[in-house]
Amino acid sequence: MNDSGRIHLGSTFGEPGGLFNRPWGRTLYALVCSVICLLLWICLGQFSIASAQGNEQDQSQMEEGNRLYAEGRYTEAALTYEDLVARGIRSGALFYNLGNAYFKEGDLGRAILNYERATRLIPRDADLQANLRLASGQIVERHELQNVTFVGSAVAVAARWLTLDEMALVGLVSWFGLAFLWILWQRIPQPSARLREALLLGLVVTGTVFVGSFGLCASRLYLQQVSPQAIVLTPETNVFSGPDTRNSPEFTLHAGAKIHLLEARGQWYRLSLPGSERQGWIALEAVARIQL
Amino acid sequence: MWNYLRFTSLNLVLIFTLCVTQISHAQNAPVSARVDRSHVALNQTLTFIITVVGENSTAPTLPAMDGLAVVGSSRAAQTSIVNGQVSSQISYRYTLQPSREGERVIPSVRVDVDGRTYLTDPLTIAVTPAVGSPPGGGSNFSNSPAASASADKDLLVRAAVDNPNPYLGEQITYFFRFYQAVSLFDKPEYDAPDFGGFWNQQEVDQKQYTEQLDGRGYRVSELRTVLFPTVIGEQTIAPATLNIRSSLFQRGVVLQTAPVPVNVKPLPEPIPSNFSGAVGQLTIAAAAQTKASDSSNPLTVEVDEPVTLRIVLDGAGNFETFGEIELPELADWRSFDSTEQLDTRLKDGKLLGTRVVEQLLVPVQPGYYEIPAISYIYFDPESDAYQTAATAPIQIRVVGEPAGNSSSSSAGAQTATAPADAQSALGDIRFIKDVPATLSGVARPLSKRPLFWALWLLPLLMLVGDWHLRRRKSHVVADPVATRRSQALRHARRLLHKGRNNGSDPYAVASAVLLGYLSDKLARPVGGLTHAELQTHLRQAGLDVKLIARVQTLLSVSELNRFAPANVNSSPPNGITGEAESILKELEKVFNDRAVGKSLPAKEALHKGFAK
Numbered sequence: 052m053n054d055s056g057r058i059h060l061g062s063t064f065g066e067p068g069g070l071f072n073r074p075w076g077r078t079l080y081a082l083v084c085s086v087i088c089l090l091l092w093i094c095l096g097q098f099s100i101a102s103a104q105g106n107e108q109d110q111s112q113m114e115e116g117n118r119l120y121a122e123g124r125y126t127e128a129a130l131t132y133e134d135l136v137a138r139g140i141r142s143g144a145l146f147y148n149l150g151n152a153y154f155k156e157g158d159l160g161r162a163i164l165n166y167e168r169a170t171r172l173i174p175r176d177a178d179l180q181a182n183l184r185l186a187s188g189q190i191v192e193r194h195e196l197q198n199v200t201f202v203g204s205a206v207a208v209a210a211r212w213l214t215l216d217e218m219a220l221v222g223l224v225s226w227f228g229l230a231f232l233w234i235l236w237q238r239i240p241q242p243s244a245r246l247r248e249a250l251l252l253g254l255v256v257t258g259t260v261f262v263g264s265f266g267l268c269a270s271r272l273y274l275q276q277v278s279p280q281a282i283v284l285t286p287e288t289n290v291f292s293g294p295d296t297r298n299s300p301e302f303t304l305h306a307g308a309k310i311h312l313l314e315a316r317g318q319w320y321r322l323s324l325p326g327s328e329r330q331g332w333i334a335l336e337a338v339a340r341i342q343l
Numbered sequence: 344m345w346n347y348l349r350f351t352s353l354n355l356v357l358i359f360t361l362c363v364t365q366i367s368h369a370q371n372a373p374v375s376a377r378v379d380r381s382h383v384a385l386n387q388t389l390t391f392i393i394t395v396v397g398e399n400s401t402a403p404t405l406p407a408m409d410g411l412a413v414v415g416s417s418r419a420a421q422t423s424i425v426n427g428q429v430s431s432q433i434s435y436r437y438t439l440q441p442s443r444e445g446e447r448v449i450p451s452v453r454v455d456v457d458g459r460t461y462l463t464d465p466l467t468i469a470v471t472p473a474v475g476s477p478p479g480g481g482s483n484f485s486n487s488p489a490a491s492a493s494a495d496k497d498l499l500v501r502a503a504v505d506n507p508n509p510y511l512g513e514q515i516t517y518f519f520r521f522y523q524a525v526s527l528f529d530k531p532e533y534d535a536p537d538f539g540g541f542w543n544q545q546e547v548d549q550k551q552y553t554e555q556l557d558g559r560g561y562r563v564s565e566l567r568t569v570l571f572p573t574v575i576g577e578q579t580i581a582p583a584t585l586n587i588r589s590s591l592f593q594r595g596v597v598l599q600t601a602p603v604p605v606n607v608k609p610l611p612e613p614i615p616s617n618f619s620g621a622v623g624q625l626t627i628a629a630a631a632q633t634k635a636s637d638s639s640n641p642l643t644v645e646v647d648e649p650v651t652l653r654i655v656l657d658g659a660g661n662f663e664t665f666g667e668i669e670l671p672e673l674a675d676w677r678s679f680d681s682t683e684q685l686d687t688r689l690k691d692g693k694l695l696g697t698r699v700v701e702q703l704l705v706p707v708q709p710g711y712y713e714i715p716a717i718s719y720i721y722f723d724p725e726s727d728a729y730q731t732a733a734t735a736p737i738q739i740r741v742v743g744e745p746a747g748n749s750s751s752s753s754a755g756a757q758t759a760t761a762p763a764d765a766q767s768a769l770g771d772i773r774f775i776k777d778v779p780a781t782l783s784g785v786a787r788p789l790s791k792r793p794l795f796w797a798l799w800l801l802p803l804l805m806l807v808g809d810w811h812l813r814r815r816k817s818h819v820v821a822d823p824v825a826t827r828r829s830q831a832l833r834h835a836r837r838l839l840h841k842g843r844n845n846g847s848d849p850y851a852v853a854s855a856v857l858l859g860y861l862s863d864k865l866a867r868p869v870g871g872l873t874h875a876e877l878q879t880h881l882r883q884a885g886l887d888v889k890l891i892a893r894v895q896t897l898l899s900v901s902e903l904n905r906f907a908p909a910n911v912n913s914s915p916p917n918g919i920t921g922e923a924e925s926i927l928k929e930l931e932k933v934f935n936d937r938a939v940g941k942s943l944p945a946k947e948a949l950h951k952g953f954a955k
Contacts, residue, residue: 140782147776157679178773215789215790231805272790
């Protein structure tokens with residue numbers, strides 16, 4: 052109230068952004084940010100905690116498999132590794148070693164299958180890439196990629212560097228970054244030209260990363276669901292025009308060939324060749340899906 | 344008159360339409376049957392052709408034909424697209440051999456097309472006595488009478504084999520010869536017979552020469568097909584057909600050879616135990632090679648040095664059906680899967696082949712070794728005997744220290760560890776990895792965790808929240824009066840609470856809060872008004888008398904206690920703020936229940952208030 056007893060209107064209410072001017076406003080804001088960070092930390096921690104769970108018995112078994120491999124007993128080593136896989140152990144190193152054991156045994160199909168499974172977990176591993184390249188060079192089929200789309204190429208390139216989980220995390224983080232930068236862009240009153248440019252650049256970059264990672268992640272998930280990849284295991288197998296051996300054989304596939312599974316019917320899969328329009332039916336026991 | 348003309352013309356149109364419909368229907372009948380000749384000799388054949396137009400049709404079911412036997416059949420399909428319309432046509436050709444002279448009838452044949460049943464017209468054939476020499480053994484060419492008298496002399500086709508009594512798997516040659524005494528303006532089409540019971544390969548090149556036949560010169564075109572019988576017993580090669588299309592100067596005609604009988608003999612007994620079915624003339628050779636191309640004898644290699652054993656099987660015969668070459672078993676050697684390459688070619692009418700087998704061997708122990716002779720048994724039809732082709736033994740000297748892994752293996756039976764040198768020949772892989780620090784169990788991927796997707800909502804909530812705040816701000820800026828009216832009670836309570844906590848004069852606080860609240864609600868400053876003026880405004884605002892009295896009482900008490908405390912009976916100061924709060928509640932209720940401050944536009948009220 053002023054000297055004349057009148058009250059200024061302005062004293063009855065603060066600025067609209069006065070949330071931060073209020074004693075509890077800042078506290079609330081800090082609390083919200085903390086909750087977000089905590090949730091993020093919990094989630095990320097959970098994911099990493101999940102990956103840290105193992106036990107000594109499994110490690111001992113894998114050590115045993117490695118010892119058998121070093122002694123040249125590849126069949127036994129492969130059986131030891133397979134037992135770990137059957138019990139649900141998922142490790143890039145395990146699949147890599149299993150692929151090596153099969154390769155030494157001469158089972159090209161299973162070698163490539165396990166190398167491919169390892170790439171889903173440790174795509175950037177140089178040894179894995181080298182071995183997969185070497186093994187793939189022995190595949191009989193050399194498909195000419197005719198109908199490779201841009202999205203298909205991008206997914207394939209991204210898959211060589213990031214796992215699906217990593218790509219999803221990049222998408223999430225970039226999404227947070229995009230939201231934060233946008234709010235900042237709206238909130239800063241009268242920013243300098245340089246700051247505006249920096250914010251704009253940040254928005255563009257973050258937005259591109261977000262769109263790219265989200266799109267690639269969604270594409271990979273979609274492809275995994277709709278046409279999962281598989282590897283031919285048998286040395287040579289016919290692909291028929293229908294789900295029966297009485298149908299005419301269309302072409303032949305050999306061990307290690309990568310295919311897309313379009314449909315399952317009884318003991319048969321309908322397949323397509325990557326980057327090609329050729330389709331056919333193959334016996335279920337002749338192939339194995341890469342994704343467990 | 345006009346009516347008559349109209350009636351007549353209408354009838355004519357109707358009749359014309361019906362005729363056209365009938366004609367088109369007849370023309371579009373999907374099934375038709377014909378024969379290539381209506382007169383045939385007893386030792387000749389004719390072709391019965393059923394043509395079906397339509398995509399969904401069943402194969403014709405031939406009824407029993409008295410005096411006619413089906414000795415061959417074939418099927419040809421043709422699809423055409425005209426102006427976007429797809430049409431399919433299937434021709435079923437049956438070769439019929441008459442067995443009795445006289446008139447023979449080919450009855451109607453039933454065919455289902457697109458769910459409807461059609462019957463062909465019956466056809467009558469005149470079978471005349473046999474002409475020419477009957478088909479028999481040896482190099483026997485059969486005559487094929489043409490459709491016209493001129494074709495008998497001008498155009499002929501003949502077919503035969505060079506050996507009608509081969510062994511199972513022995514090569515024979517099928518000759519098809521086209522004799523022409525006149526020129527043709529169009530190339531005839533050769534329709535090879537169905538070589539059921541024979542593995543066949545047609546030669547690409549045609550032979551052409553001239554020949555005198557029955558005192559007349561002919562130009563001969565000869566096609567040869569290499570055959571390998573796969574079934575024992577009496578076999579018949581169906582007739583071959585030559586289709587000469589009609590032209591301005593030549594009537595179209597279909598020439599057909601007679602069927603060619605072949606008697607396939609079984610291989611002579613006793614058959615050797617390790618005979619794998621090879622028939623022909625074969626040789627076999629083997630050599631051991633190293634990277635160093637050492638040509639010394641014996642070949643000298645070191646322990647763990649890879650050696651390539653190369654075996655070449657060469658000769659005449661159908662290599663595609665020959666059995667595998669049995670590879671030797673070697674103690675103290677590691678072996679790998681063998682590779683095989685097959686090459687076949689036709690030369691001078693004979694099918695030749697070369698099969699090359701290579702196997703990688705690695706010695707693990709020093710010493711002298713001999714790769715034994717590798718033998719291959721085949722049947723030679725020329726000598727009528729089983730022969731054995733064999734390689735010479737190969738001596739190898741292995742020097743050096745024994746390998747660490749001394750497990751012996753039999754060649755070809757299992758694959759074993761390969762030393763780096765040998766593996767590098769195939770391409771070596773990098774070694775295995777150590778056990779990782781953690782081995783994880785089955786972890787659900789991020790994409791399958793609801794919490795992960797819930798996190799995606801947070802930035803969205805942030806954006807929405809920010810948008811809401813900015814929108815609210817813009818509303819406040821646009822209409823501060825309405826905003827203040829809506830926030831009046833909250834603000835008043837905050838001030839009251841603050842005043843209580845910081846020890847301010849409760850009378851001043853109560854007065855300021857109440858006046859501030861009323862200013863916000865009435866959209867006008869009320870602090871400078873007299874009590875009467877204030878009462879008037881409050882009455883105009885719709886407050887009842889009692890409430891107005893309470894407001895004025897509080898203001899009065901506050902003023903007295905602030906400015907003339909000596910004249911006031913002591914009263915608990917804390918009760919004044921409670922009373923203020925109670926009044927505020929009542930006022931809020933009244934203002935919420937009624938439309939307040941709409942008698943004057945908000946800004947105008949403000950201006951008027953400040954003007955006072």
